[in-house]
Amino acid sequence: MANPTAVLETSLGDITVELYTDQMPITAGNFVKLAKSGFYDGLHFHRVINGFMLQFGCPHSKDPSSPRAGTGDSPLGPLQDEHTAKLSNEPGTLSMANTGRPNSGSCQFFINTVHNAYLDWFSPGASKHPVFGKVIAGMDVVKKIETTKTDHGDRPVTPVKMNRVRVVEG
DSSP, X not given: OOOOEEEEEETTEEEEEXXXXXXXXXXXXXXXXXXXXXXXXXXXXXXEXXXXXXXXXXXXXXXXXXXXXXXXXXXXXXXXXXXXXXXXXXTTEEEEOOOSSTTOOSSOEEEESSOOGGGSTTSSSSOOOOEEEEEEEOHHHHHHHHTSOBOTTSOBXXXXXXXXXXXXXX
16 A cells, blocks of 8 residues: 655645655654644744754644744644654655654654754764655745745744645555
8 A cells, every 4th residue: 555645735835745654654644643633734834944944733833923833742642753764854854853852753843955864863863853754746835935034033934834734545
């Protein structure tokens, strides 16, 4: 059976991603559950750093100017770290955001815009961010979001909204 895909319908265009449920069933499965429940619909990208990544998925980002954006968790609770498939944080990959502590990922993720190998769970150092998917269409939209003007806190000046996340079974 093929992996599911998801269409991230943003205010700047659509991004289609493949979700690696075959290699990362916990992390990708969590994203699928949240997306199907409508959890991500109406949220905003709360951290965008040109030449690094786009971060998304905090429930507090429904209000794009909330000072709590980036601090929220999933109603499903924290995830067990999934250090199984050796997938690197290459451009276009989706990776689980966390607090830096073990088993602290939940609903927030980021799209790498460059190769951030130092974030790989199998690399030396403290950063451990497992990859669970990859952009298969819409890298032009990723670039558009990446180059949007941001404030001193890396928040887009003009909010970038996730209108809807639609999962298509594989």
